[in-house]
Structures are given as C-alpha cells and as structure tokens.
Amino acid sequence: MLQQARHKNANMPRCAFLLLCFVALASTAGERLVYPLHSKGEDPEAYVVELLQLALRRSGGDYQLEPSLEPMPQSRAQLSLERNDGRVHVMWTMTTREREADLLPIRIPIYKGLISWRVFLVRADQRDLLADVTRREQLEALRMGQRHDWPDTAILRANGLNVVTTPGYESLFRMLDAGRFELFPREVVVAWDEQRRAEADGLHLAVDEHLVLHYPTAFYFFTSRQRPELAAAIQRGLEAAIADGGFERLFQRYHGKTLRRARMDKRQVIELDNPDLPEETPIDREALWYRPLAPK
Template identity: 45%
Template sequence: MSKRFLPHYILAISFFILGMNNNVFGSETIYYPRSTAKIDPHIDYVLEVLTAALQVFPGKYQLTPSNISYPQTRAINETISPSGEIDLVWTMSTNERESRLIPIRIPLDKGMLGWRISFVSNKNKDMLKPIKSLSDLKKIDAGQVHDWPDTEILQSNKLNVITSSTYEALFKMLEVNRFDYFPRAIFEIWGEQASHSEMKIAIDDHIVLHYPTAYYFFVSPRKPVFGKDLKMGMEHILANGQFENIFQKYHKESIHKADIRHRTVIELSNPLLDSNKLPLNRPELWFRP
C-alpha cells in the first residue's frame, strides 16, 4: 500500500508517537470525527496537513479520532455543543458554520471542492455529453446526501436532486438508475472510484460543475487557543512551502486526470456563503485550472 493511501489510524498513531517524544502526557487531546465512509477520501491528506501545522507546537496537542462514526451534520453539532465530543472538523464553509465555529480561513482544497465532475452508471456513460448549459442540466437528476451543503447549492440553482440519508447508499442508487449523475470534487472522485471498483459506475468525461466555496478546518468555540495555534501553524506551512508540497503530493494526479480545460464548465451560484468571506485577495490559496 502506498503512503498516499495509508489508513488514517496509522497517521493518527504516528502523530501520537511524535507527541510521546515531546511529553504527550502534558498534551491536550483534540478529537476529530471518525468517518462513516467505507474509505474516507480526505482523511490521509487532511491529517498530514494537520500534523505538519501542529509541529509548530511539538507535544502540545494529541490528535485522536472520536469513539464512534459521525455523519457530517452530527459531527458539526458535536463541535458546536458546549459538551460535545468533537473539537475539530473539516468541511465546506457556509455562513452558518462560520458564525457558530472558529473558521481557519485557509482552504485545504484550494477551492477544488467547488470543481465537480460526476459519477454516472456504466449504461449511461455518455449521458452528460449533450449537456452544454445549466438549462440542459435541469432536465436530469443528481444524487446527494440530504444534509450536505452541496444539496442545497444544487437545488438553489433549480437542479433536480434525489437525496439519500447516507453516502454509501448513493453509489447503489446510481448503479440502479435512481438518479442520473453523482457530482464529486475532483480530488475525491478517483479514490472513490477505486474504493467502489466492484460497482457498475463510471466517471463522466464531458462536464464539470463549478461554484465558489472553500473547505476549511473548523474549531470548536470551546477551543479558542487551539484555533489560534492551528491558524498560526497553517500560515507557517504555507510560508515555507510545506502545504503546497503536501497538496501536490495528494492532488496533482487528480488534477491531471480531471482535464478541466477540455470539459464544458457549468457555473453555479452558492447562496450558502458570502463571497466576501472568502480570502480571494490571496491568490496563492486558490486552485486555477
């Protein structure tokens, strides 16, 4: 197994060992949510970035997954709650999340979460080839989890969305044609294809959806000092080039495979996040196809 796909618990253990060498017994435990996905497409990358950022404070923090798996909404609620188990989440930014949590406004994805290509069923591999505009896309159905921000974004653009209560169920629903396409971020979709290789689904070659968004670390209001330290650590690895190196390590291949310049771009609006909250004045933080 390559380093790129190390299980998240190995990275967590590595961080724990690092902490032990720096007096872990005096460290503060930071809990992050254990994923409900069969294979979490983000976890290895996110934990490597997080570990690098917190090396600015050796031994001060110990990263630990939650005891149980959390769907996205429940994980966020646990992070907000004064008595919640979760101290840190990474998720798409919205106005509401930014108002209730401490956002670390450095996009982990460099905005790639808003660049989406789709799974389709094998039987309908070229279904999206005729799509040239948003009005064309309104004639078919997307699939999403009911509480994802993406669902509301698609619906606000008058697109038809069939929802599921779980992420894994969407793959089965697509396979049996309960809906037509399943949009995923370009840095998610290739790993998800590999982890669902037994299913009769394919990756569309023809279109890409785009809407402005960012994928941030969000810290619980219970942990303001940790939030300040994490921001400082993220700025440090940005300045020394470590963040970009990790980003390219995990995402260079996906960007190449996505081949965005040869796809039809369907622009969508994002009513969930005010654009003035995005750090658009820092071009080094953003992916440009």
C-alpha cells in the same frame, strides 16, 4: 512469611519506577483532539487528516489527533462543536454563513478551492450521458445524489437542479448504481479514488469526462467558538506550512496526478451561483487558491 515480605519490598522501587514512567509518558502525550470519522474502511479524506497533523506539528502546541470511534455525520459533529461537549474538537466541511456564525472557521481553504470544481460519477453504461450538455438548464431533467446535510444540496437546489438525498455516504454509490439518480457530483480531487473503491465493492460506476460544475466555495477546518486558542494554533500551523512550501508539497503529492488526469481545460464548465458564500471568504488572497483553468 519473612521471605515473602522481603520479596515484596524488593519489588516496590521497580513498581514506583514504572509508575513514574507511565505518568511521564502520559504527560508528554499532548492534548487529545478528536475529529469526526468520515466512514469505515479506507479513509477517503486521508489528505485532510495529514494536513491537519502537519498544521498541528507546526503550530507550536502539543496535540494528539485521533478519529471518533464510529463514523459521524456532519450535522452531529457540528452540534458537538457548538455545544463544546468534548466529543469532537475539530471538523472540516464546506463553509456557509450559518456555519461561520455557529463555529469558528480557519479561513484557509483545505483543498485550495478545488472543492469548488465538481465532476460527475455516473453509471458505467451511461458514461456519455453528458456528452452534449453545454448549459445548466440541460441538467434540470437529471437527478443528482447528495447527502442530506451537505451544503452542496442547498446550492444545487438554489440553481434549479433536482437533488435526491440520503443520510448515508456509502449508500449514495449504491443508489447511483441502482439508478435511483443519474449523477453524483464529486470533488475533482476525490472522484477517481471513490470510483476505484466503488468498483472494488462490485459497483459499475465511471467518472464523466465531459463536464465540470463550478461554484465558489471553500472547505475549512472549524473548531468550537469556545476554543479560539485551538483555532489560532491550527491557523499558525497552516500559515507556517504555506510559508515553507509544506502545504503545497502535500497537496501535489495527493492531488497532482489526479488534476492532470482530470483534464479540466478540456471540459465544458457549468457555472452555478452560491448564495451562501460568506463575505469573509478570502477570494483575493491568491496564494490560497489553485486555479485549474487559465483566464480567458
């Protein structure tokens, strides 16, 4: 018994030391920030996550960024931020008047405005479907796929276009392959990666080479209106990354090759109106926007 007691007492300082180390590590881990996971498998928004990590590092704060445990629709992520319930702390999405009223926007366009330029995914056996299209009215007879809670859905419908919706992101690619609609407009910066993933899943899709849709808008980071200090931190970090060129280097690393491949200057541009563009959008701040087409 005496020997056991001595052995127990000898181990107590080591246990205390390990406990202190654990507390020290926990105290330096930073504030936990959860963002809504887009989908399972390969992350189609890896660029945005890395940009947010860059901004948080440059913010002067101490944060630990992590995704939600399961994929989360935009509508549910937005509701979480509106309630400030702690399930989600930051999200990114296209801006609208309603979103800017309900959430706190950081008005620096994540994709430098390229979210405004959309090319089409089509079935591989219909890759020339749009070869002769030059006007918006010619698109009205074709069906376009969108997720039900994407702001693009309202924009496309406001311009007289026929939109088929579904709650699931992955299901849109299967629906296009099955002929449930003819066109899936996608951001120029993600279309080819999405086509590659769809092909790996056994789907037969192609990126149209003829048209590009354009409507003015921006993708922003958003926080709860009850977290102005977090929004300010992200703003500081993004501004610092713009000033030292880190934002541009990251943008070019992810998207430079795709933009060259897109050959935007060779495409027919179809202009659409965006009736839901907030007046506060910083259109006149040239440094924030990528201009894919030279002024004519």
